[in-house]
Amino acid sequence: MDAVAAEEQQQRKQDKKERKQQPRREGTAGGGKGGGGSKLRGLPKDSHEVRISKTLSWVLRHGAKSENLKMRSDGYARVDDLLALPKMHELDLASLEHIVQKDAKGRYSLVEEIDPLSGQSTRWIRANQGHSIAAVVIDLEPIPSHASIPTGVAVHGTSKRAWEFIKEQGLSRMKRNHIHLAQGVPGSGVISGMRNTSQIFVFIDVQKAINAGIAFYISDNGVILSAGDEQGFLKPDFFSRVETADRKPLPGWDAPEGVPQDPSKTIEGGFSITGASPHHSAPGQDDDLKPSATTQGAGVEDVAEKLSSMNV
Structure with a gap:
């Protein structure tokens, strides 16, 4: 149960309490x-x-x-x-x-x-987003790859209690049409998609999920949305990093927070910037750029020029 679901549950309890305190009067039903x-x-x-x-x-x-x-x-x-x-x-x-x-x-x-x-x-x-009404289908902008996310980050905020379930079953859209992801954590300048009271930050490897057939979209106010898989989940396999609110990674979830670089922005397929898999340690800095056979013979100046053109 994430923060939204917890608040809805608290709201239902409050409604029930108020109904008990206010006896029903004849002729008042229906509103x-x-x-x-x-x-x-x-x-x-x-x-x-x-x-x-x-x-x-x-x-x-x-x-x-x-x-x-x-x-x-x-x-x-x-x-x-x-x-x-x-x-x-x-x-x-x-x-x-x-x-x-x-x-x-x-x-x-x-x-x-x-x-x-x-x-x-x-x-x-x-x-702009957050609907649980199945008949509502908002015309959202598809995210074809990581490169389409302006900040390069997709993260879900939740509570410590909810994380105990999420780490086993994944993120669920529950009764909503989509799972909500922010483009950054509170304090990073991103204000949509996450509550400021979130205790745990779950970063998503969007490219890996897209490659597995899961669709992502971006709303008019910059929230990253996904309906998840056929069961409505983003499974833990797609988590790249998990942190506490003070930005300390949880053991076993300390890969880079960003999602892998779009392959189309590599040098002729020869260089790639990738995030580690969820249950492995992050690659070292020396491994961030790995030359393939297509670039091993390239001159230093040629490679530098290509890197500059890519803003790497």
């Missing part, structure tokens, strides 16, 4: 228009603004069906329909735009397009 009640998501410790933000995220990622919010297959819903929901009664267009613009992780996209039903210009909103 009125929209199909859901007006109760905000979040925990008692959360500020009111945080609870509104969590509710917005939950509706757009998971709760459209239970709230009777009509959603396109690409995840977009009409803003007017969203604001009409009981849970969103405190929001207006201006406050919604403020949330979208100020969201540090770029969770949402807000667009204006012609509504095919009315023919009128209409505002639409969606969550």
Whole structure:
């Protein structure tokens, strides 16, 4: 169970507790228009603004069906329909735009397009990733190789407790459509794809997984996404490095954090920069660049020129 699942479990416990404390009154079932009640998501410790933000995220990622919010297959819903929901009664267009613009992780996209039903210009909103709604298929940019990841890193943040399960079974997408990976750890300048409270960092050998037939994508806000294998897992075989929050590698998981260099960027297939396999020690610096038969006869100046052109 990762941090997201743990929070969802805590949310369900809180909902159950509040239902017990508030006896049901006749005629209050159903929540009125929209199909859901007006109760905000979040925990008692959360500020009111945080609870509104969590509710917005939950509706757009998971709760459209239970709230009777009509959603396109690409995840977009009409803003007017969203604001009409009981849970969103405190929001207006201006406050919604403020949330979208100020969201540090770029969770949402807000667009204006012609509504095919009315023919009128209409505002639409969606969550950029994180859906558990199977019918939502967002047009994501495929990642054909490691070279397509801007930072060269794909890492999943989790808890120490969850790691005990993950190291045996792998990362699971659980009820979501994708496993989420960040392009860096907290403090590295990357702000999307990982919680700041993560205790364990699991780095993924993306190229190895791609070579095994697993697809990866990048969302509009820079989160690396994968549905995993047929069972929805990224198995431990694809872990390249695992660290604690203070950046200390766990024993047996101390390979380089990056994923292998795209083969197309090697010198005529003669040089390669690779990460070690998950259960072996990292290669030494002298082994990082290994000449093949195609380059052993090349002059030093020729090799240097090629390396320079590759920005190696």
